[in-house]
Amino acid sequence: MDFSQVELTSDQxxxxxxxxELISENWTPNLSHIAVDHDRMPKPVRMEMAKRGxxxxxxxxxxxxxxxxxxxxxxxxxxxxxxxxxxxxxxxLLIPTLEKFGSQWLKENVLPGIxxxxxxxxxxxxxxxxxxxxxxxxxxAVQDGxxxxxxxxxxxxxxxNESDYVFLLTRxxxxxxxxxxxxxxxxxxxxxxxxxxPVWILGGGRTNVTFYSDVTISDNYRIxxxxxxxxxxxxxxxxxxxAGVVTEGVAPVNGSMxxxxxxxxxxxxxxxxxxxxxxxxxxxxxxxxxxxxxxALAEAMLDLEMCWNAEGELGKPMSAEALAKQxxxxxxxxxxxxxxxxxxxxxxxxxxxxxxxxxxxxxxVYGGTTEIYRNNLARRLxxxxxx
Amino acid sequence: xxxxxxxxxxxxTDEQDQLVDMLRSLFSEQSAIEVVRAAEPLGFDQNLWxxxxxxxxLTISVPESAGGDGGGxxxxxxxxxxxxxxxxxxxxxxxxxTMRLLAALxxxxxxxxxxxxxxxxxxxxIVSMAPISTWELGxxxxxxxxxxxxxxxxKDGSIILMTxxxxxxxxxxxxxAPVAWWxxxxxxxxxxxxxxxxxxxxxxxLAHREWRIATAASIVGLMAISSEIARSYALxxxxxxxxxxxxxxxxxxxxxxHMDVVxxxxxxxxxAWLTENEPAFRPELAAMSMAHATRAALRSTAKAVHIHxxxxxxxxxxxxxxxxxxxxxxxxxxxxxxxxxxxGNAIDRRAQELAASALISSNR
Ligand SMILES: Cc1cc2nc3c(=O)[nH]c(=O)nc-3n(C[C@H](O)[C@H](O)[C@H](O)COP(=O)(O)OP(=O)(O)OC[C@H]3O[C@@H](n4cnc5c(N)ncnc54)[C@H](O)[C@@H]3O)c2cc1C
Numbered sequence: 001m002d003f004s005q006v007e008l009t010s011d012q013x014x015x016x017x018x019x020x021e022l023i024s025e026n027w028t029p030n031l032s033h034i035a036v037d038h039d040r041m042p043k044p045v046r047m048e049m050a051k052r053g054x055x056x057x058x059x060x061x062x063x064x065x066x067x068x069x070x071x072x073x074x075x076x077x078x079x080x081x082x083x084x085x086x087x088x089x090x091x092x093l094l095i096p097t098l099e100k101f102g103s104q105w106l107k108e109n110v111l112p113g114i115x116x117x118x119x120x121x122x123x124x125x126x127x128x129x130x131x132x133x134x135x136x137x138x139x140x141a142v143q144d145g146x147x148x149x150x151x152x153x154x155x156x157x158x159x160x161n162e163s164d165y166v167f168l169l170t171r172x173x174x175x176x177x178x179x180x181x182x183x184x185x186x187x188x189x190x191x192x193x194x195x196x197x198p199v200w201i202l203g204g205g206r207t208n209v210t211f212y213s214d215v216t217i218s219d220n221y222r223i224x225x226x227x228x229x230x231x232x233x234x235x236x237x238x239x240x241x242x243a244g245v246v247t248e249g250v251a252p253v254n255g256s257m258x259x260x261x262x263x264x265x266x267x268x269x270x271x272x273x274x275x276x277x278x279x280x281x282x283x284x285x286x287x288x289x290x291x292x293x294x295x296a297l298a299e300a301m302l303d304l305e306m307c308w309n310a311e312g313e314l315g316k317p318m319s320a321e322a323l324a325k326q327x328x329x330x331x332x333x334x335x336x337x338x339x340x341x342x343x344x345x346x347x348x349x350x351x352x353x354x355x356x357x358x359x360x361x362x363x364x365v366y367g368g369t370t371e372i373y374r375n376n377l378a379r380r381l382x383x384x385x386x387x
Numbered sequence: 388x389x390x391x392x393x394x395x396x397x398x399x400t401d402e403q404d405q406l407v408d409m410l411r412s413l414f415s416e417q418s419a420i421e422v423v424r425a426a427e428p429l430g431f432d433q434n435l436w437x438x439x440x441x442x443x444x445l446t447i448s449v450p451e452s453a454g455g456d457g458g459g460x461x462x463x464x465x466x467x468x469x470x471x472x473x474x475x476x477x478x479x480x481x482x483x484x485t486m487r488l489l490a491a492l493x494x495x496x497x498x499x500x501x502x503x504x505x506x507x508x509x510x511x512x513i514v515s516m517a518p519i520s521t522w523e524l525g526x527x528x529x530x531x532x533x534x535x536x537x538x539x540x541x542k543d544g545s546i547i548l549m550t551x552x553x554x555x556x557x558x559x560x561x562x563x564a565p566v567a568w569w570x571x572x573x574x575x576x577x578x579x580x581x582x583x584x585x586x587x588x589x590x591x592x593l594a595h596r597e598w599r600i601a602t603a604a605s606i607v608g609l610m611a612i613s614s615e616i617a618r619s620y621a622l623x624x625x626x627x628x629x630x631x632x633x634x635x636x637x638x639x640x641x642x643x644x645h646m647d648v649v650x651x652x653x654x655x656x657x658x659a660w661l662t663e664n665e666p667a668f669r670p671e672l673a674a675m676s677m678a679h680a681t682r683a684a685l686r687s688t689a690k691a692v693h694i695h696x697x698x699x700x701x702x703x704x705x706x707x708x709x710x711x712x713x714x715x716x717x718x719x720x721x722x723x724x725x726x727x728x729x730x731g732n733a734i735d736r737r738a739q740e741l742a743a744s745a746l747i748s749s750n751r
Contacts, residue, residue, distance in 0.1 A: 001403075001461060001660050002396040008389070016390055071392065078390050249396030253653070270741055277738050288738055298730035301737075305675050308395075309653035314646050371639070378638035381618060381645060386635050 006071060006250060015072055019079050022048060029084040032342035034267060034352040035205050035359045037260035038366070039086030040159055046089055046117060055117025056092055064115025070248045081263045088159075091121045093236035094167055098186070101224035101232050106186060110165065121186070122163040124154045124210060125233070131155070132372050134169065135179040135230065139212060141170035148222070150187065150215040156366070160196040160208040163189055168212075169233060172226055182229030185221050187212075203359030237368075252308055258315025261323045261363050262307040268323075268356055269300050271349025272330045275337070296333040300326045313377065317370040324360035331357050397653055403465060406447070406458075410469035413442060418473035420705055426476035427563040430715075431534045436477045440510040448483050453490035454508050460597055463487075464604035464659040468652065471608020474712045478531035478565065480601045481515040485539055488516060488594035492546065492581055495590065501548050501579045502537055512536055517569060518720040521595050525570055530602075530719045532567035533557035541591045542571065545583035549576045562715025596662050596673035599720065603655045603680035606717050610651060610684045613709045614644045617691035620706070624696075631694075640690045647683035654679050671733040678726035681717040688713045 008016065026045050033039070041049075049055050052066060057073055059065025068076075080087045091114045098111050113119035130136040139152025150170060160166060165186045173181025187194065193215035196208040224232035252259045276297070279287040287293050303322040310318040330353050331338040342351025364370045379385065399407070417438050426432040439445060448463040449455020467480050486507065493499060506512035515535035519527045520542060529538050533556065538549045553575065555567035571578045582590065618641055621632035631637045658672035688710040692699035699706050 001398060001400070001656065002394045003657055003660050004394055004664065006392040006394060008392070013389065074392050075390060078392070082390075249394045249398075250392055252395055253397065270737065273734060273738050274741055277742070288734065294731040294734060295724070295727050297734050298727040301671075301730055301733055302675050302678055302727070305654060305672070306650045306679055309650045309657065310646065311649055311653065314649055318646055318650065371635070374639040374642040375635070377642040377645060378632075378635075381638075381641060383618070383622070383632040383638045383641065384630060386633055386638065 002249060008071070008075075012071060012075065016075050016079070019054075019076060022052075023079065023083050023085065027083060027085060031084060031350040032352060032355070033084055033086070034264060034356045035203055036081070036084055036086045037257070037264055038088055038158070038205055038359070038362070040089050040120075040162070041086050043162075045085070046120075050117035053116065055090060056095065056115055058092075059095070059115055064112060064117070070250050074250050077259075087260070089117065089120065091117075094121055097223065097232060097236050100235075101184075102186070103220050103222060105218075105220035106223070110186065114165075119164040120159065120162070121165045121167055122157055122159040122189075124157050124160070124166040124168040124187075126154065126156045128153055128155045128209075132369060134233075135182065136175070137169050137171055137182060138175060139168070139170050141172050141183055141185065143172075143219075143226075144216075146219050147216050148185065148219060150185070150193075150212045150217070152212050154210045154212070156199070156207050157196060157210040158207040158366070160189065160210045161198065161206070165189060166194075166210065167223075167236075169229060172229075179230035181227050182233070183226050184223040184229040184232045185217065186223055187215065187217055187221060191215050191217055201359075201362060203355050203362070205359065205362075252315075253311045254308060254315030254319060255312050257363075257367050258307065258310060258317075258319035261316075261319035262304060264356060265300070265304050265307065265319070265323050265326055268327060268330055268349075268353055269297065269304060271352050272297060272300070272334060275334050275348040293333060296329060300330060313373060316367065317364070317373040320360070320363035320370060323356070323363055327353060327357040327360045397656060399465075403462065406462060407465050407469065410444070410466055411472070413438070414469055414473040414475050418475040418477075420473075420708065423474050423476055423708065428559065429533065429557055430476050430563040430565045431478070432476040435475060436510065436513075439477050439479055444479060445483060445486070445510045446508065449486045449508070450490050450494070453486070453493055454504075455486070455490070460487075460600060460659040460663040461656060463597075463601050464656055467601045467604030468608040468611065468655075471605035471610075471716075472612045474609060474612075474709060478513055478515060478534055480605050481531035481535070481598075482510065482513055484594065484598045484601050485514040485516045487597060488539055488590065489514065491590050491594065495582065495586060497581050499548070499581070501550055501577070507537070514539070516540065516594065516598060518595055518598050521591070522721065522725065525572070526568055527570070528558060528566050528719060529555075529569045531565050532569050533565035538569050539581075539594075540569075540571070541587075541595075544588060546581045546587045546591055547571065548579045548581050550579075551575050551577070560715045562712040564712070564715035564719060566715065566719055592670075593662070593666055596666075596670065599673040599677035599726070600655060600659050600662060602716065602720060603651070603676040604659070606680040606684045606713060607648065607652045607655055609709050609713050609716065610644070610648050610680075610687050613684075613688045613691040613706060613713075614641070614648050616706050616709070617641060617644065617694045620695055637694055640694060644687040644690055647687045651676070651680040651683045669733065671730045674726040674729040677720065678723050678730065681723050681726070684713045684717055 026048050057066045057068040061067045125134050141148045141150045168185045168187045170183050172183040193213045195211045199207050276287040276293050307319040307322050337346050337348045339354050340347035446455040448458040451457040470479050507514050513535045514537045515531040517529045517538055517540035520540035536551055540547050558566050621637050622630055624631045655676040658676040691706050692710050695706055698704050
C-alpha cells in the first residue's frame with residue numbers, strides 16, 4: 001500500500017516543462033469546453049504531439065511512441081486535463097488488435113501511422129437498430145474475389161467526419177447466427193461510398209451517422225478471419241472498459257473512461273467553488289460560508305473521492321452517474337445562474353456546469369451503457385445471464 | 388508550476404494478508420451468528436472478548452512505546468473490516484482507537500493516574516471515546532459506553548478522562564450496540580482533565596479521524612457480508628421457475644451493492660494509510676470514508692433486505708441482523724451531516740488553491 005507523493009526525477013521535471021512549453025505554443029485553453037473526455041484535439045496540435053511520439057507515448061520510439069513509463073503517461077494525462085485539451089485521439093485500443101490480427105499489408109502501410117497518431121481511427125460498431133446488442137449488426141460485407149463490398153449504416157460514429165479509418169463491424173453471414181458471422185475491417189474513410197452526416201448532441205457535441213453504399217475495398221483491409229470478428233473486437237472493447245497501463249501504482253485505479261469523467265467532475269466542483277467565493281450573502285459573508293452551499297459542495301467532493309476509489313470497470317458507471325448527478329445538483333446549488341450558457345451575461349464558471357448537465361447523460365451511454373456494465377459486473381459476481 | 392502525482396497502490400503486504408486471514412478464521416469460528424444473537428441485547432460477549440484478548444488482538448495497533456505491537460491504522464482498519472464481517476459483539480475498534488489516543492497522550496508526557504494502564508492494555512478494563520464530544524458538551528451517547536469503564540472525551544478545549552466503578556446502563560437501540568449515556572456531571576462519573584491547549588486539540592482531532600476510519604472499516608465489513616448473503620440468497624431463491632438472480636432488477640442491485648462495498652473499502656484503507664503516514668495531507672479523507680461507508684451501508688443493506696422479499700424483514704433472517712447493526716454502528720458517531728461539515732474544510736483549501744491558479748476561472 002502506498003499513496004505517497006511521487007518525487008519526479010530531474011528528467012521527468014524537464015519532460016513536464018517541455019510539454020507545458022509545447023502546449024503553450026500550440027494551444028489556448030478554452031475554459032468553457034468541458035466535454036474534453038469526448039472530444040478530439042485539433043489536427044495541428046495532434047501533429048505536433050505525433051512528431052514526439054506523445055499520442056501513444058507508452059509505445060517504443062521505433063514503434064511510433066516515446067517509450068514512456070507510467071509516470072510520464074500520468075504527466076501527459078494530467079497536463080492535457082489542466083489545459084483543457086480534448087484527449088480522445090488515441091487508437092490505443094486498436095493497436096494491439098492490428099498487431100495481432102491485421103493483414104501484412106495493414107501492418108506495413110497503416111499501422112505505423114496509427115501508432116504515431118498521424119493517422120486517426122473511429123469506431124463503427126453501433127447501428128440505428130442495435131447499440132448494446134452489437135452482435136445484431138446488419139451492415140453487410142460481401143466478398144467478391146479479392147475485394148469486399150460493404151453496404152449499410154452505422155450510428156454514433158464519433159469522429160467519423162475527421163478520421164482516416166473506421167474500425168468497422170460487419171455481417172458476413174446469416175444475421176440469426178449473431179456473433180458467429182461477424183467480420184472486422186479497417187475501412188479508409190475516403191473510400192467512395194462512405195459518407196458521414198452530423199448528429200448534434202446535448203451540450204453541443206457532434207457525432208455522426210455514417211453510410212456505406214457499395215463501398216469496395218481490398219481484402220487487405222480485413223482484420224482477422226472471416227466470421228471471427230467477435231473475438232477480434234472483444235479485445236479492444238475490454239480495454240475500453242478497463243484500466244490502462246499500471247506498472248508503478250501511480251495511475252488511478254479507476255478505468256480509463258471513468259478517470260476522464262472524474263476529472264470533469266473535479267472541474268465542475270472547482271467552478272462551483274469559484275462561483276461561491278465570488279458571491280456575497282445579504283449579511284455580507286461569502287457564499288462559501290453558506291451552510292447549504294457547503295453541504296452541496298462537500299457532497300460533490302465526496303462523490304469525486306468515491307469515483308477515484310472505484311476500481312477498473314466499476315469506474316465507468318460510478319463516475320458517469322456521479323458526474324450526471326452532481327452536474328444536476330451543482331446547477332441547482334448555483335441556481336439560477338448555474339443554468340446560463342457560456343458568454344451570457346451572468347453565466348458562471350465559464351458555463352461548464354450548465355453544459356456538463358447536458359453532456360453528462362451521454363457518459364452513461366457511450367462506451368457501453370451503465371446497464372451493460374452492470375450486466376458484466378453481475379456475470380463477474382457469478383450471477384446467471386438474464387436472457 | 389509543477390504537477391503533484393501520488394501513488395494509488397492499494398495492495399496489502401504479506402503480513403497484512405496474513406493478519407486478514409487470521410482474523411477472518413478467528414471471527415468466523417468464534418463469532419458465528421448464533422453468538423452474535425445470544426449477545427443481544429447488550430451486544431457484548433465476554434467469551435469472545437477473552438478470545439480477542441488472548442489472541443493479542445488488542446495490542447496489534449498500539450505503539451510499541453506504549454506496550455503494544457506497533458501496528459498501524461491500516462492494520463486496525465483491516466481488523467475493523469473483519470470485525471464487521473461477523474458483527475462481532477466486542478468493542479475492539481473503540482477500545483484500540485482509544486488506546487492509541489491514550490498512547491499519544493502518554494507520549495506527550497501526560498500522566499494517566501486515573502487509569503490502570505496494564506488493565507486497559509490487556510483489555511480487562513475496556514476503554515472508549517466519545518466522538519460526539521468533538522461538537523457537543525455534556526451528556527452524550529458513547530459507543531461501547533455500556534461496557535467501558537473509562538471514556539476519553541473532548542470538552543472546552545481539553546481532553547478529559549471519565550471513569551466509573553460500575554457500567555453505565557445501555558441505551559437500547561435497534562442494532563443492540565452497547566451504547567450508553569455518559570456525562571461528566573453524572574454523580575457516578577469521575578472526571579480528570581488530561582491535557583489542554585493546541586496540543587490537546589491536535590491529538591483529539593487525529594484520534595477522532597482514526598475513530599471515523601476504523602469505524603468506517605467495521606461498517607465496510609457489515610456491508611461486505613450483507614452483499615455475500617444477498618448474493619447467495621438470490622442464487623438460491625426461485626420465482627417464476629428461475630433463480631431470482633436472473634432478474635436484472637435483482638442482479639443490478641447486487642452489482643450496485645458490490646460497487647458500494649469496493650469503493651467504501653478502498654476509501655477507508657486509503658484514508659487509513661494517509662492519516663497514518665501523512666496526517667496533514669487531506670485531513671477530510673477520514674470524514675469522507677465515514678460518510679461514504681455510512682451512506683453506502685445504509686442503502687446497501689436496505690437493498691440486501693429487499694432482495695430477500697418478505698423473509699428479509701423477519702427477525703430470524705441473517706440479513707435483518709446486519710441491517711440493524713449498520714444503523715447503530717454507523718450513526719453513533721453523529722451521522723453523515725457532521726461528516727459533510729468536516730469535509731467542508733477541504734472547500735476552503737481548494738478555494739485558496741483556485742484563487743492562486745491562472746487556468747481555472749469563471750467569466751464573472
Ligand atoms: C455521444 C455518443 C458517442 C458514441 N460514439 C460511438 C462510437 O464512436 N462508435 C460506436 O460504435 N458507438 C458509439 N456510440 C454508441 C453507444 O455505444 C450506444 O449508444 C450504446 O452502446 C447504447 O446503444 P443504443 O444507443 O442503441 O441503446 P440501446 O441498446 O437501444 O439501449 C436502450 C436502453 O436499453 C438498455 N438496454 C439495452 N440492452 C440492455 C440489456 N441487455 N440489459 C439491460 N438494459 C439494456 C440500455 O442500457 C439503454 O438504457 C456513441 C453514443 C453516444 C451517445
